Amino acid sequence: xxxxxxxxxxxxxxxxxxxxxxxxxxxxxxxxxxxxxxxxxxxxxxxxxxxxxxxxxxxxxxxxxxxxxxxxxxxxxxxxxxxxxxxxxxxxxxxxxxxxxxxxxxxxxxxxxxxxxxxxxxxxxxxxxxxxxxxxxxxxxxxxxxxxxxxxxxxxxxxxxxxxxxxxxxxxxxxxxxxxxxxxxxxxxxxxxxxxxxxxxxxxxxxxxxxxxxxxxxxxx
Amino acid sequence: xxxxxxxxxxxxxxxxxxxxxxxxxxxxxxxxxxxxxxxxxxxxxxxxxxxxxxxxxxxxxxxxxxxxxxxxxxxxxxxxxxxxxxxxxxxxxxxxxxxxxxxxxxxxxxxxxxxxxxxxxxxxxxxxxxxxxxxxxxxxxxxxxxxxxxxxxxxxxxxxxxxxxxxxxxxxxxxxxxxxxxxxxxx
Numbered sequence: 001x002x003x004x005x006x007x008x009x010x011x012x013x014x015x016x017x018x019x020x021x022x023x024x025x026x027x028x029x030x031x032x033x034x035x036x037x038x039x040x041x042x043x044x045x046x047x048x049x050x051x052x053x054x055x056x057x058x059x060x061x062x063x064x065x066x067x068x069x070x071x072x073x074x075x076x077x078x079x080x081x082x083x084x085x086x087x088x089x090x091x092x093x094x095x096x097x098x099x100x101x102x103x104x105x106x107x108x109x110x111x112x113x114x115x116x117x118x119x120x121x122x123x124x125x126x127x128x129x130x131x132x133x134x135x136x137x138x139x140x141x142x143x144x145x146x147x148x149x150x151x152x153x154x155x156x157x158x159x160x161x162x163x164x165x166x167x168x169x170x171x172x173x174x175x176x177x178x179x180x181x182x183x184x185x186x187x188x189x190x191x192x193x194x195x196x197x198x199x200x201x202x203x204x205x206x207x208x209x210x211x212x213x214x215x216x217x218x219x220x221x
Numbered sequence: 222x223x224x225x226x227x228x229x230x231x232x233x234x235x236x237x238x239x240x241x242x243x244x245x246x247x248x249x250x251x252x253x254x255x256x257x258x259x260x261x262x263x264x265x266x267x268x269x270x271x272x273x274x275x276x277x278x279x280x281x282x283x284x285x286x287x288x289x290x291x292x293x294x295x296x297x298x299x300x301x302x303x304x305x306x307x308x309x310x311x312x313x314x315x316x317x318x319x320x321x322x323x324x325x326x327x328x329x330x331x332x333x334x335x336x337x338x339x340x341x342x343x344x345x346x347x348x349x350x351x352x353x354x355x356x357x358x359x360x361x362x363x364x365x366x367x368x369x370x371x372x373x374x375x376x377x378x379x380x381x382x383x384x385x386x387x388x389x390x391x392x393x394x395x396x397x398x399x400x401x402x403x404x405x406x407x408x
Contacts, residue, residue, distance in 0.1 A: 008331075009391075015331035016390035019343060020362035026340050028245045036263050037241075041270055044230045096242030153336060 024095075025155050027133045027148050031099035079140030080167040081159075081193075081202060083186040089137055090157045090189060090204040093148050100133035100148065109134035109147045120145050121160050121199060125220040129156060142166065151215055156205040166200040169193045176213040183209045197221035229273045236282050237269050244286055247359050251294070253348050261297065265290045281370065287360065288374045331394070338397055346396045350389060357385040358393065 092098045101116075103109035106125045113120050116136050120143050123134070129149035137144050142165040149156040169182035171193070182193045192212040193202045199221065203212040224232065244265060248258040268289050269276075276285055335343075347355055353375070360371035361382065372382040 012331045012394055013387065013390050015335050016394050017362045018332060019335040019338075020347075020358060020390075020393075021365060023250065023340060023343065023363050024246075024365065026246060026344075028242055028249060030241055030245055033241060033245060033259055033262050033266070037266055040263075040267065041230060041233060043234050044227045096246060097239055150340075 022153075027094065027100060027155075028096040029100055029102050029133065030096055031101065034099050078165055078167045079142050081139050081144075081169075081200075083171070083184050083191050085139065086159065086191055086202055086204055087186045087189050089146065089159065093133075093135065093146060093157050094155045098135060098137070100135040103131050103134045103147070105131050106147065109145075113145045117143055117145075121162050123147050123158065123160050124197075124199065124201070126158065126215065126218065127220065128218050129215060139166075149215075151205070151207065151211070154205050154207040154211075156203055156207065156212070156215065159202045159204075161200045163195045163198050163200045168195070174209075174213070176210075177217050179217065181213050181216065183213075185209070192216060224274050229270065232273050232276070232278070233270045236276065236278055237266065237273070237286060240283050240286055241266065243283060243364065244290060247287065247364065248290065248294075250344055250347055250359055250363065251352070251355060261290070261293060264297075265293045268293060283364070284366065284370050284374055287364075291356065291374060335394070335397070338401070342397065342400070343393075346393055346400065349396060350392055354385050354389040354392065357382055358389045361386045362390070 093100060101109075101112045103112055106123050109131055110122050112134055113123070113136060120136060123145050126147075126149055129151040132148045132150055134145070134147040137146050137159070139161070142161055144159045144161045146157055146159045149158060169184075171182040171184035171191070173180050174183045175181070179194060179196070184191050188206045189204055190207065190209040190212055191202060191204045192209055193200065194216050195201070196216075196219070201216060201219070203216055205212060241262065245258065245262045248261045248265075252258050252261070265286065269286055272289070276282060338346075347358065350358070356375055357371060360366045360374060361368060366374075368379045368382045368386070372379040375382065377385075
């Protein structure tokens with residue numbers, strides 16, 4: 001009996017399983033389901049959850065939160081986007097855990113984001129990647145425009161904020177095509193940040209960091 | 222001890238809510254384009270909320286939710302005076318595993334070949350498979366569940382789940398290659 005066909009069959013089985021596994025990161029828009037479900041099952045208000053803590057501890061916690069918020073929300077204070085926070089954001093967007101809006105182009109994404117937050121930063125055009133969906137997220141008290149891209153079969157999230165709102169990355173610097181990028185990795189993810197045209201841009205993906213720098217280099221600001 | 226409404230709501234938002242993306246993805250891949258995947262998910266989530274007390278939080282909530290999704294789907298199909306398309310393994314018109322369409326190049330790495338198809342093409346091919354096969358591939362290959370877990374959701378023996386996955390993968394690959402070949406001829 002020829003063992004070759006069986007080996008081929010195994011290879012096909014593995015290949016299909018692997019290709020189907022990638023669909024797990026296919027983005028879905030849960031915003032409509034979210035709206036309906038929140039109407040039908042209103043989430044428990046925070047104050048109800050705190051009933052057991054007793055009024056005194058709740059009051060103390062409230063004061064602490066207000067003081068913390070006042071401190072954090074001081075105007076002009078730049079925030080640091082940690083790699084773990086950005087990785088979580090990436091996975092939440094890719095897996096559909098956070099509501100996103102479908103967008104077939106950066107222009108559509110910018111229109112959707114402008115409708116959500118009028119004075120938000122505009123996303124730079126990424127001619128070499130396919131646009132899939134977008135959303136607004138918060139880092140600290142700063143608004144960040146996010147878009148999910150597909151680049152060579154890999155899911156890439158691009159997050160963009162005003163450069164003045166974000167602290168410079170402490171990650172090691174790498175120069176690509178004359179521009180300084182900060183490159184780090186967390187788990188399987190690579191994270192590349194750059195400041196260009198007054199914008200802070202962060203690209204995250206399981207694809208190679210060099211590929212992300214190439215992508216960032218081709219952005220049209 | 223029964224849960225209060227607030228406790229049930231809290232458990233729903235803590236345990237079930239983070240899984241709604243996976244649920245909607247499964248429903249969208251399961252159903253043909255244009256059908257009401259969102260309605261199915263909403264109905265499933267409502268049923269999950271009503272049954273939240275029976276959920277053992279230490280077990281696998283995703284498997285629990287997928288069982289509800291499947292039952293809801295069956296109920297809907299029955300209500301439409303249809304039953305989910307079932308298929309006996311002996312009836313499957315699967316080409317012999319090593320007899321892919323003529324134009325497929327045997328020397329090309331299968332993984333490389335499949336990477337040439339976009340996610341949407343793969344989903345479209347998946348949606349053309351018989352529903353029982355589709356369910357099994359969605360649970361095992363897309364959601365990466367164990368065979369035993371998928372079998373429990375589908376109410377079939379684990380061995381049947383394995384056979385369906387094996388045949389389903391070959392059917393999917395052959396269907397993609399056939400579509401690719403047809404497109405090649407058309408262009």
